[in-house]
Amino acid sequence: MSETTTMTRKINSPAELEAFRKQCSTVYFAKEKFISVCGGTGCRGGGCLKVTEAFRNILDKLGLTDKVPLRLTGCHGFCERGPLVVIYPEKIFYQKVKSSDVEAIITDTYLEGKIIDKLLYRDPVTKEAIVHEYDIPFYKKQMQNVFGSNGKINPYSIDDYIAIGGYSALTKVLFNMQPEGVIDEVRKSGLRGCGGGGFVTARKWASCRNAASEDGVRYVICNADEGDPGAFMDRSIMEGNPNAVIEGMIIGAYAIGSHQGYVYIRREYPLALDTLTKALMQAREYGFLGDDILGSGFDFRIGINRGGGAFVCGESTALMASMEGKVGEPRAKYTHTTDKGLWGKPTNLNNVETWANVPNIINKGADWFAAVGTKKSKGTKIFSLVGKVNNTGLVEAPMGMTLREIIFDIGGGVKDGRKFKAVQTGGPSGGMLPESLLDLPVDFDSLTEVGSMMGSGGMIVMDDRNCMVDMAKYYIHFLLEESCGKCVPCREGLTQMHYLLEKVCAGEGGLEVIKQIERLGSVMCVASLCGLGKSAANPVLSTLRYFREEYEEHLRDKKCRGGVCKPLITYSVIPENCNGCYVCFRNCPEQAITGKKQEVHFIHEDKCTRCGICMAVCKFEAIAVA
Amino acid sequence: MTCLLQKAKVLLAFKSYIIYQVSYIIYQVSYIIYQLRTMDNQNNKLATILSRYPKEESSLIMVLQDIQEEYRYLPQEVLVQTAEALGIAQAKIFGVATFFKAFSLKRRGEKVIQVCTGTACHVRGSRLILEKFERETGIKAGETSGDLKYTLEGVNCVGACALGPVVVVNEEMQGNFTMQKTGKVLGKSRSKDDE
Numbered sequence: 161m162s163e164t165t166t167m168t169r170k171i172n173s174p175a176e177l178e179a180f181r182k183q184c185s186t187v188y189f190a191k192e193k194f195i196s197v198c199g200g201t202g203c204r205g206g207g208c209l210k211v212t213e214a215f216r217n218i219l220d221k222l223g224l225t226d227k228v229p230l231r232l233t234g235c236h237g238f239c240e241r242g243p244l245v246v247i248y249p250e251k252i253f254y255q256k257v258k259s260s261d262v263e264a265i266i267t268d269t270y271l272e273g274k275i276i277d278k279l280l281y282r283d284p285v286t287k288e289a290i291v292h293e294y295d296i297p298f299y300k301k302q303m304q305n306v307f308g309s310n311g312k313i314n315p316y317s318i319d320d321y322i323a324i325g326g327y328s329a330l331t332k333v334l335f336n337m338q339p340e341g342v343i344d345e346v347r348k349s350g351l352r353g354c355g356g357g358g359f360v361t362a363r364k365w366a367s368c369r370n371a372a373s374e375d376g377v378r379y380v381i382c383n384a385d386e387g388d389p390g391a392f393m394d395r396s397i398m399e400g401n402p403n404a405v406i407e408g409m410i411i412g413a414y415a416i417g418s419h420q421g422y423v424y425i426r427r428e429y430p431l432a433l434d435t436l437t438k439a440l441m442q443a444r445e446y447g448f449l450g451d452d453i454l455g456s457g458f459d460f461r462i463g464i465n466r467g468g469g470a471f472v473c474g475e476s477t478a479l480m481a482s483m484e485g486k487v488g489e490p491r492a493k494y495t496h497t498t499d500k501g502l503w504g505k506p507t508n509l510n511n512v513e514t515w516a517n518v519p520n521i522i523n524k525g526a527d528w529f530a531a532v533g534t535k536k537s538k539g540t541k542i543f544s545l546v547g548k549v550n551n552t553g554l555v556e557a558p559m560g561m562t563l564r565e566i567i568f569d570i571g572g573g574v575k576d577g578r579k580f581k582a583v584q585t586g587g588p589s590g591g592m593l594p595e596s597l598l599d600l601p602v603d604f605d606s607l608t609e610v611g612s613m614m615g616s617g618g619m620i621v622m623d624d625r626n627c628m629v630d631m632a633k634y635y636i637h638f639l640l641e642e643s644c645g646k647c648v649p650c651r652e653g654l655t656q657m658h659y660l661l662e663k664v665c666a667g668e669g670g671l672e673v674i675k676q677i678e679r680l681g682s683v684m685c686v687a688s689l690c691g692l693g694k695s696a697a698n699p700v701l702s703t704l705r706y707f708r709e710e711y712e713e714h715l716r717d718k719k720c721r722g723g724v725c726k727p728l729i730t731y732s733v734i735p736e737n738c739n740g741c742y743v744c745f746r747n748c749p750e751q752a753i754t755g756k757k758q759e760v761h762f763i764h765e766d767k768c769t770r771c772g773i774c775m776a777v778c779k780f781e782a783i784a785v786a
Numbered sequence: 787m788t789c790l791l792q793k794a795k796v797l798l799a800f801k802s803y804i805i806y807q808v809s810y811i812i813y814q815v816s817y818i819i820y821q822l823r824t825m826d827n828q829n830n831k832l833a834t835i836l837s838r839y840p841k842e843e844s845s846l847i848m849v850l851q852d853i854q855e856e857y858r859y860l861p862q863e864v865l866v867q868t869a870e871a872l873g874i875a876q877a878k879i880f881g882v883a884t885f886f887k888a889f890s891l892k893r894r895g896e897k898v899i900q901v902c903t904g905t906a907c908h909v910r911g912s913r914l915i916l917e918k919f920e921r922e923t924g925i926k927a928g929e930t931s932g933d934l935k936y937t938l939e940g941v942n943c944v945g946a947c948a949l950g951p952v953v954v955v956n957e958e959m960q961g962n963f964t965m966q967k968t969g970k971v972l973g974k975s976r977s978k979d980d981e
Contacts (some may be wrong), residue, residue, distance in 0.1 A: 205949045205961035239948030389904030389943035427851065427888050428944055430957070468847050468886030471942065485846035485874075487885045544947055546906035552948035584905065618947075620905045634908055638942060644885070749921060771921070772914045776965045 170447035173455045174331040181322050188323035191229045195270060196246045196311050200235025200396055201431060202553070203242035206256075208232075211243050214259035218266055228270055231320075234310040234400015234435075237554040238298055241281060246311060251293040254279035284550055284572055298551045301570050303532065305540050306516050307556045310400035315435045318442040321403040327448055329522035333411050334456040337522075339369065342415035346518070348526035350538035355383055355474070355511025356586065356615040357691075358537075358604035364508055368498040369416045371506035378418040379507040382409055382515055384425040384432070385479060387471040388587035389638065391618035393542040393554055394512035398425070398432035401516070402439035406462065408515035410448065411522060413460045416508050421462040424479055427469055437464060471588075471642035475690050476501070476509045478644065489644045490690035511616070513542060533559035537603035547584075547620040548575045555619075557602070564598040567621055578623040581722075582707070586615030588635045588642075589695035591702025592628060611702045613695075627722030628707040629714055633661040635699035643692065650693030653684040657700065664711055665725040667718040674711050678704060723785035726770040730786060735760045737782035744774035744783065831856055832864055836871050843874055846882060850889055858898075859890045887942075895930045895937035899923075899971060900954040904943030907950035915951055916940050918968050936972070 171177050197203075197212050212232050219225045236244050241255035247269055254265065254276065261279060268274040280289040281296050290296050304310075313320035321327070333342055347362035368378060382405060386394040398405060409421050425433055440462055443449045451459045465483050472478045473488040480502045482488035501507025517539060521529045530538045537559040543566060546552045550572035557566055563583060567573070574580045582592045585602075591612030593600070600606055607614045622631065640654040660677050663669050681697030688694045704711060713719050720728040740758040752768040755761030763774070763783075775783040835852040839845035849868060853860055860883055869876045883889045901907075901916040916927055919938055925931050927940040946952050949961025955971055 201946050201959070202948050202961070205946055205952070205959045239946075386945065387943070389908075390906045390947050391943075392945035392947050395945045426945075428941075466848060466851055467888075468851070468882070469888035470886050482847060482886075483844065485843040485882070487881050544906075546947040546950065547909045552906075552950075554948075587905075618905070620909060622909055626909055631909070634905070638903075642942070771917060772911070773918065773965055776911075776914070 170445070171454060172447065174335055177322075177327065177331060177454060181325075181328075184319045184323035188320055191227075192249045193270070194229035194231055194248050195265070196231045196233050196236075196248060198234075198236040198242060198244040198246075198311070199232040199315075200239065200242075200310075200399060201392070202235065202239030203244055204431070206242040207258075208243035210259050211245070211257055211262060214262040215266070218263050222266065224266070228266065231312075231314050233313060234315045235396035235554060236311045237302075237304075237307060237396075237556075238296075238551065239554070240550070240552040245279075246293055248312070252291055253281060253293040253296060255281050297572060298553070298555075298570055301561070301565060302556050303540050303558050304556045305520055305532075306397065306404070306513065307400075307542055307554065309404070310396070313401065315400050315402060316438055318403055318439065318446060321401070325523070326403055326519075327407055329519040330407050330410055330448065331454060332522055333414055334454060334458055339415045339417060342411065342522070343369065345526050346415070346521060349521045349529040350526075350533070350536075351514065351517055351521060351529065352537060352604060353511060354513035354517070354541060354616070356388075356589070356613070358614065361510065361514055364498060364510070365412060365416050367496065368418075368506045368508040371499045373506050376417075377420070377505045378416055379502045379505055380409055380413045380416060380418045380421040381479070381483075381502065381507060381509045382421070382423040383474065383476075383479060383509050383511045384423055384429075384436075385467045385474045386426055386429075386512070386616065387474045387642075388616050388618050390546055390584070390620045391544045391587060391616050393544050393617055395426075395429050395432050396554055397512050397516050397542075398429070399435050402432075402436045403443065404516040404519055405436075405512055406439060406443050406448070408518035409462060410453070410460055411518050412508065412510065412515065414458055418508070419459050419461065421460065422465050422483065422502075423462060424465045424467055424473075424483060426467045433464070433466065440464070470644075471638075472644045472690070472692050475692060478690070479509065480507065487644070489646045490692070492689055513617075534601060534603045534606075536605055541602070541614070541617055543602075543617045543619045545571050545619050545621070548578065548623040548626070549573070549621040550575055559603045560601040562599050562601050563593065566602065566619065567598070571621065574621065574623050576623075578625065580621070581624050581626060582622045582628065582631075584612075584620040584622065584631070584699075585618065586613035586698075587618045588639050589613060589691065589698055590615050590618075591698050592622070592631065592706065593702070594706040597706075611698070611705055613698075625722055625724075627665075627720050627724035628703045628710045629661065629664050629720075630722065630724045632700045632703045633658065633665055636661055636696070639692065639696045643696075647687075647689035647693060649684050649687035650689065650696060653680055653688070653693070654696060656680060657684070657697065661700070664714050665720075666727040667714050667725075669715060671712060671715055673715060674704065674708075729770060730765055731763050731768055731770060731772075731774060732784050732786070733761050733763055734782050734784050737780050739780060739782075741780070743777050743779070747773050747777045749773065828864060829867070832867055832871070836868075841872055843872065846872060846874060846879065847886070850879075850883060854889055858894045859892060862891075892930060893934065895934050897935060897971075897973075898937045898939065898956055900939045900941045900944070901927070902942075902944045902946070902950065902952040902954065903940040904947060904950070904952075906947035907943075907952055910950045912951040912963075915953065915963060915965055915968065918965050919972075922968055922972060 215230050243257050245254040245257045282289050343362050343365050351361045353359045470488045473482045475490045476497050478488040478490040497507050533539050540556050540558050542556045545555050555570050584592045604614050636658045640658050643650050645651045681701050684697045723729050738760045745753045750767050750769050752764045753761050869879050903912050923936050927938050930937040951963045953960050953963045
């Protein structure tokens with residue numbers, strides 16, 4: 161995969177690095193015009209590797225391999241439309257590209273500058289074809305500070321990263337700044353932890369630097385255990401630009417005075433593990449890691465730890481326990497991990513996105529970073545915009561953008577023209593927000609105020625076919641499985657909460673169940689040991705706050721307006737739409753549908769198990785659920 | 787005459803008895819050789835895995851991951867050997883092995899079907915897909931079929947949320963999954979639902 165490894169010697173000084181950067185730049189910028197194929201996980205699922213192979217074969221066939229630069233890059237963000245191909249420098253944007261389109265892209269677009277109409281993105285509303293990436297509404301309002309390089313460089317090539325200015329922040333820090341100065345700069349920038357906590361990064365660094373350590377050992381860790389269901393921004397940063405994370409970590413280590421770092425990465429991310437491992441190897445080879453980095457006298461190493469697959473291990477103390485080879489249980493944080501963390505040493509843990517922000521802050525200055533955002537939340541944040549929204553993918557937006565702008569302008573509104581019901585932010589610890597709060601600016605504090613949180617940036621859009629009680633139950637079930645079981649309020653509380661929610665979903669019991677849920681939730685919030693338990697009731701409490709009538713409907717009217725909770729719904733045929741095509745009849749696993757060809761079918765409620773297959777297979781929207 | 791015949795009979799019986807005995811011994815010996823070989827193999831496999839990491843407690847999870855990758859589950863006898871090699875109590879290893887989702891103490895099927903039940907997939911109906919798999923394989927999520935053909939799992943977020951619902955079959959990701967595609971995954975030539 162690595163294409164350009166021209167040098168195998170160590171770089172010993174900033175001057176050598178600059179000389180080498182020139183060399184890299186000449187190679188990288190030799191041809192302004194290049195083809196970038198998105199190699200993110202989303203596009204891989206869509207078959208981008210086949211497309212890349214087709215590119216290689218056809219370039220080979222035409223004898224153009226040396227003349228047409230082809231880059232398989234990291235995620236471009238717009239996963240919904242993958243596989244994506246972008247032709248630089250004009251940024252001609254092709255979506256849903258197939259192997260059969262490749263030849264035309266090379267001969268028509270690359271060589272002759274002709275646009276291929278059928279591959280262009282069309283505005284879902286106006287049906288107008290859009291040629292350039294920056295004109296597409298999905299990208300137009302974004303501000304891709306961290307994510308921007310993803311589409312331009314080969315993640316397996318450190319040379320590409322160096323060519324676009326990589327590791328220049330590192331030289332600046334190592335040779336022109338004192339550790340305290342680095343922390344000051346980060347403090348001025350206002351950078352806060354992007355993993356969910358929103359803790360001020362500089363404060364964390366300073367307390368780790370100042371913590372007492374007998375032998376002077378301190379650790380820095382990159383938390384890449386992205387377990388939030390519905391979020392994948394860390395994965396895409398690591399897959400697209402692993403060197404930015406590594407550079408950020410080295411700078412942080414220098415500021416903190418640490419000589420050993422670790423990346424704790426989720427095992428479900430094999431591609432990210434691969435890009436990161438290769439990037440670390442190259443960084444070691446070039447002397448950005450190891451002894452005497454760039455001749456500055458500073459030593460730092462990074463090791464990789466693969467996670468065992470437990471959501472709770474995203475919590476700092478649980479993560480560290482797991483790194484020590486123990487069961488990933490959190491501990492009470494009377495003593496912060498910055499004082500006593502991994503193996504009892506001061507440890508600084510930051511999330512992938514936080515680390516990736518650091519080189520930019522050093523390069524462009526704290527003021528540049530702080531110019532964007534709201535009063536207390538600076539810079540940009542990457543959101544994973546998913547669920548029932550037209551343009552799913554990764555969105556990097558300045559802090560303070562409203563939910564409406566993100567979901568409707570960038571996200572293109574709700575899928576299939578359905579009605580917006582709620583947006584879930586912050587993963588299992590967050591909450592669900594209704595339409596009335598869509599004009600809320602998104603930052604760390606505003607979302608917390610309304611009972612949700614920004615969290616790591618997951619944003620899941622729901623429409624009127626989703627049931628809020630079911631969603632609350634879903635999260636509680638998730639947390640019930642992931643709770644480590646150490647403290648009683650979380651372990652037993654979740655079990656009981658799940659039981660109560662199942663009752664609501666089945667329409668059993670009266671309105672008093674809601675009161676029980678609320679009481680239980682408030683106890684869990686105060687009495688649990690770690691963040692997981694403390695916030696576990698959030699999905700329930702936030703839905704009760706904004707969608708209480710749905711709970712009441714389940715219990716009082718025995719109805720599920722989303723058509724999700726099986727005991728409360730029935731499937732029926734809409735006679736006007738049914739043309740008697742037999743498809744549902746044939747597919748019903750319970751033989752609950754009867755009917756004759758070209759006559760309206762009928763669903764027998766007593767036999768129906770509400771599996772939903774008839775609705776999924778019907779091509780005429782003739783099945784209703786209520 | 788009858789005496790001769792009887793003698794021949796006895797001889798024949800004796801001969802077949804000898805043949806039986808010899809073949810039994812051959813069988814036994816080859817079985818022992820086979821056993822020794824696999825044991826050796828197993829020891830070798832474990833030794834290679836252990837050689838990758840320092841012999842200390844913090845290596846445990848990585849070692850278990852490599853064992854899981856090699857055998858696709860954690861065989862008991864290998865765990866016992868691991869405990870000895872790393873100097874960790876068996877109970878502790880059992881604790882770690884049962885705590886993390888990555889590990890399985892049961893043998894897993896030829897085809898591991900993982901239905902993502904992350905939030906983004908859930909809102910797009912992944913539960914109905916999982917239920918359909920359950921119905922068609924006759925096993926529940928988390929189980930392996932008796933013939934070791936399928937293992938069915940509901941997993942939390944595989945990080946391809948934009949493509950939901952996602953199903954991962956033997957590490958290969960299939961995005962925008964629909965109920966109609968289950969038959970193809972299960973290797974049925976034409977599922978009842980394929981239209």
